Amino acid sequence: MLLNLIIRGATVVKIIAHRGFSGIAPENTMAAFERAIAIKADGIECDVHLSKDGKIVICHDTTLMRTTNGSGSIQDYTWDELQAFDAGSWFSPEFSKERIPSLERLLKLVRKTDLLLNIELKTETIFYPQIEEKVVALLKKFDLVDHSLISSFNFQSLSKVKVLLPELATAALIKYPQEVINFWEQMSALKVNAIHPCYLGLTTDIMDKAEKRGFQINTWTPDQPEEISHLLKLQTHGIITNFPEKAQQILRQEKGVNSETSRD
Template sequence: MTKIFAHRGSAGTHPENTMIAFYEAERVGADGIELDVQLSKDGQIVVIHDETIDRTTDGTGWVKDFTYRELQQFNAVYKFADQYDVCRIPLLEEVLAWICSTTLLLNIELKNSLIAYETLEQKVIDMIRHYGLEDRIILSSFNHNSMALCRSLAPNIETALLYMESLYDPWKYVRVMRADGLHPYHRTVTEPFVRQARHYQIAIRPFTINQEPLMEKMFQYGVDAIFTDYPRNAKNIRENKKTP
């Protein structure tokens, strides 16, 4: 059965990459959560998508230029200010400590394509090991060099390659990268592609699947998982697709 990962939490209905978005994803029955990590000025692993805080908080500037304590001054309520009072940028450790008490899977996307956070891979892996969550984690990034490093640092933690455009001979590329999965932009995903992936035992998890007809198509294709901002809608559609 295709799994449902709540993209940045339940980002369509709650402030993205905040604890309340993650709590909501669990409440509505998502199979997993996807979030993004970067490093603060003082080396803390913070959960935020953009390299700047401009879009999702009431502040402005680069994540890397603030200490974690300084980042806590900003309200990450984003476009949901009329529904929620204050939401803070969480630490990855906060998420991991909570997720231990759930059955959720967790996809951690390393946001290190624009800024080379030199110690990000090791710090994230150390934190995962501290909480004993190796078998419930997928590490992903558009920075494939970073995924190769993660594979060498932690062979027992699953890695997946994010990409926007179709890859030439993706099955050979995945073998060379020693990755476990591909996370493609949904427009590059076809039914024959998914069949091939199954043959090569490569997990396919397309992003970001928000429209209901697209959800139906991906469930029909039998992809391993989808990333969606609307996990509740996706779960309803998946359950309605079950044959009697």
């Protein structure tokens, strides 16, 4: 399983492109995913919903207004209807041909690479019938189970995924673990492989507790150099960022400094 390669203390922290390379292209579009692959990011994170006719579609919000020229909820449109909306011009006119992609299209792209694919199920506020089953079926179809990680703020969704396919890696999304009662016991009960906390609350104590219990930590969403450098010092397993290329550069610089220090 590719996830097992993300080891605390390893020489390379995994850099995961948040909604693709969303710092330079419209988030959760093929343009953003292709740019993440072009810079050789270690992974891609995306968000999924279901269309009215049950197609798995990639978008962060439950509604269309922020990232397309449409309005209303994704679940109220069929796949064909969703394809009428421009998903790129809000970011820049050069992306006016971008459309909301299907998860299947992204999987066809990713299967040609060694990327880790982090799929977030957006089920915390909307019930999507059998979305877990549909995602698992697609990952099996494209032989990407060993290269995928399912995350969600909805712990019931994560539990369901583990029942459907125990070997599929899962991650609990949480803003600040230290604010949740019996957090670590909950994580153990869920049998998650990783925890995805907000970088603002990540501490050495959380890293130590996660390591003691066998959980990996992939944190979101640092974009500033000083934030990324701090997380590298904490030895987080993965950094989920809108600017993966910047994170790669900082990682190379940090490795260079450490190499020089070790020779002194």
